[in-house]
Amino acid sequence: MLVVDDGQDEVFRALADPTRRALLDALVARDGQTLFELCTRMADTGVTSSRQAISQHLDVLAAAGLVHVRRQGRYRLHDLDTTPLLPLRRRWLRPDERTDR
C-alpha cells in the first residue's frame, strides 16, 4: 500500500535493479541502440539475461521516463533521458552541501 508518493517512485524503483542500472550505463555511451544491441552489450559486460528479461527491464525504465523508445522499421531504438534524475541529485543534500549550481 503506497500511502505517500513523492512523485518519483517509478524512477527509484527502476534504479533498484542492477541489470537496469547496467542498461543505463550502456545507453550513456550512445543513443538509439536496439534491443538486440543492448542484449549483446549486456552479455559482454557479464550480465546474463534473456532478450525478454532485458525487454522487460527496458519497459520499466521507459515507464520511469529514463528511456525513450522509438520505432524504426523492425527495430526498437532506445534513447537515454536523465532528466528524471536531476531532482534526485539535490534531494537529501543539506544546504551546506549544495555548492553546485
Added chain:
Amino acid sequence: MLVVDDGQDEVFRALADPTRRALLDALVARDGQTLFELCTRMADTGVTSSRQAISQHLDVLAAAGLVHVRRQGRYRLHDLDTTPLLPLRRRWLRPDERTDR
C-alpha cells in the same frame, strides 16, 4: 542471482522504498532523532507504518550506509550520511551535463 554488482546495490535498493525516502527526508532536518521521534514524524507526514516497520526500514538504510545509528541510554539515535549518494549524482550524466564540480 546477482551477477553484476556495481557496488551500490544496497544504496539503490534502500532508496527504492517511499517510506525509506521519507525517513531520509525527515533526517535531513535534524540528526540524532530517535526511533519514536521518527515514527511520530512519519505519522504526521501521512506515512502510516508501525514502529517495527520503521525500525526495519532504518536497518536497511543503515546497512546501505545512508544512516548511522548510535546508542544513548535507552534511545537509538539516527544520523544521516549522504556520502553514499555522491557517486550516484554523477553517474549517467553525459560529459556535457557534468558542468558542476
Added chain:
DNA sequence: ACGATAGGCAAGCGATCACTTGCCTGTCAA
C-alpha cells in the same frame, strides 16, 4: 513469396519484500 530477423504478449514460477504479530530486553523515573 518465403525464410530469417527483430521484437511482442501473457501466463506461470520461485524468490524477495514490506509488514504484522507476539513476546522479550534494557533503561529510566518515582
Added chain:
DNA sequence: TTGACAGGCAAGTGATCGCTTGCCTATCGT
C-alpha cells in the same frame, strides 16, 4: 524496586519482482 518507556528479535504472511516459457506478429533481404 517497580512500572512505564524505548527498543529488539524472529516467525509468518500476502504481495510484488525478476525471469522463464511458449507462442505470435511484423519487417527485412533475397
